[in-house]
Amino acid sequence: MSIDGSILSPSLADGMVVLAILLPLVIGVICVGRAAGTWWRRALKGAIGCVVVLTCQGIALVAVLLQVNQSYGLYTGWSQLLGQQAPPPRQNLVKIRRHSPVRRIPISKDNPHPEGEWSGIEVEGTDAMYSHLPVWLPPQYFEKSQSHVSFPVLYWVGGLNDTGEHANVTVPITGPAEKLIEDGQVNPFAVVFLPGRIREGQDTECTNIGGMDHQSWILDTVMPKIEKHFRVGHIRAQRFIAGYSTGGYCAANLTSKYPDRFNAGFGLAPYFHPLFDPPQSSQATPLLISENSVVNRVRSGHVPRDVRFLSVISKADRQAWSDPASKGEIDGEEFWKKARSMSQYPFMLLSQGGHTTGTYAPYVPQSLEWLGQYGL
Template sequence: MMVSILSPELCTAVLIAAFALPLAFAIWRAVHSAGSWWRKVLSGVGHYLVIVVAQALLIVGVFLGMNREYGFFASWSDLFVEADPAAPIHDLVPIRRTKVKDIPISKDNPHPNGYLTGLTMPGTDPQYGHVPVWLPPQYFEKSAQGTRFPVLYYIGGLNDTGDHANVSMDLITPAQDLVTSRKINPFAIVFLPGRIRRGIDSECLDVGPVRHESWIMKTVLPRIESRYRVGHERGSRFIGGWSSGGYCSVNLATKYPKSFNAGIGIGGYYHPTFEGQILASVSQPLIDANSVMRRVHDNRIDRSVRFLSVLNRSDVQSWGPEKGTVISNGQIGPDAGQFYRLANGRKQFPFIVLNGGGHRGAVYMPYVQQCLEWLGQFGL
């Protein structure tokens, strides 16, 4: 039976070997330092090979540790054999097709493929302050100068800046295709970072000195809506996210039902799970107050909330273990599997559930287009 790629024992064994191999070789050389010239040559070659092998083992060990922590690859076949999934050829959730706003693209349109611009926001560390904004080609048509376009606020993973969010999960390409084929209305995308302070995992909440939630709701939304012709009312505002941004989006969608019309979460979870130094400012009441799991369990969800989750049974970073729970830093770990069992069947919370692959954008990317189409039935 093959050892799991996520096995902690395998990771430990490889790291021990990375250090034990050169140590053993050094001892061997000390014992056999004398000898003929050819023995010295072989010793030199062996010395070189030991360094190479030890470095390779160290790299593999670090990779295994990182993969166990973040779950990028769920199995050996996921890493070496199986290709990333293809886009589905049919609807995986019910989608009601609606009539979209027809704004023809003229020959003199300066941005026929849309335009990526953005604003620099106050209240963050410098690397997180730039918020990219993608505007559809229809935004630049003279016939639409008085039109406000629907807007999707998209929150990247924990290590995503706003600029990097569209790299780890490409939304612009499927958005262009859907708008061009008139399957959904022309809409804008605002790319938000997964954190606003360097090294601090604030989970899009106001925790300790970090006012992440207030930054989104009281700084980003008003400034975007005053600078661009995008939706400033619930009916034309949408929210979504990937990984930790998936948690952020479902938390904000259920916490502010009058602010967002619908939302999507990709590879997310359903209660905050903090990391690092911010833990000193975290209290159990804060976690409980921002647990979507608890809101659903207690039936404290506004009837207008609509949220689509894309999950993966093999993604331990999101789904969690099949049996039991993971406790880390005194907190319960990933809970998407538990949330699926709790909320599956409720019309407010449809699901797309995958089987295979780890916590990587490439595994989830084929389902982004269907997520956008699902939002389209509500006005995106």
């Protein structure tokens, strides 16, 4: 009998919730039926049976949660686990020096989209669930005075399991973008949301592996189509790329591998060489890994001077900074040691927080503002 199948099925999750609720009730009823004595004694024994089952379920749930968290380092404290997001930083953790003035474009009364507009395109070359790429356009894009102006564009790559639609949910980008544009901290810019993978169950890490040309899809399919349909990009100075986790690695790799395509980028919880899951892990050759390793480029000195990439990493993040159990696979600390003296690679190092969006989302505004000094 095969046990393959998605554990993300809503019906499976709903069924387990129903079972978790009904099981204690059934046991309670059985306890009442088998108990002797007056009705209130039987009811008390039934209630005790329910409480015992619920307590055991709670202990089991916490035990599993702690084991999973121990393995993946998702949360470093109970406050994070309970959904409390880290407060926004009170000061800049990285130097920001603007090289050119921001374009302040007033919003007129006849602007059809004074709050900006969500658009999108369908792009071939992926499974159906990854083919739609949402595009957010700032209100200035719709000003009549700007009808022939090309705007900067940020390509945002989601985490491994993100579709384009979900990428802005996992790490909110457009909210901070609107605020920074309104405050004149960055130029009006568009955002294109890319998925973390292009085939279901295939971890291609924005590389070309096993006949799935994820990297070429971004560079040769997505970008030309975006620039054909929208007044964005077209030249290196107007293109930026960033992402979270797997998307952070993608951004780190593409900015240094194709410096003629991207002006600058940043990564939240990035890593710096491809970390393939099966089946790609068995298909990855040493040459493929080396050609897509930012660590190797830094180690060999093959990083062009005009590369600009900001890394935002928590030292408590065992999936991005370091983990002794990974035997060197988690390479954030190693990369920091080798790249921290290079002007191409500034860092924002956080003292606490695991590999969750709650750790990193508060640093989106400052990261976008950092890109602003290069034209975003």
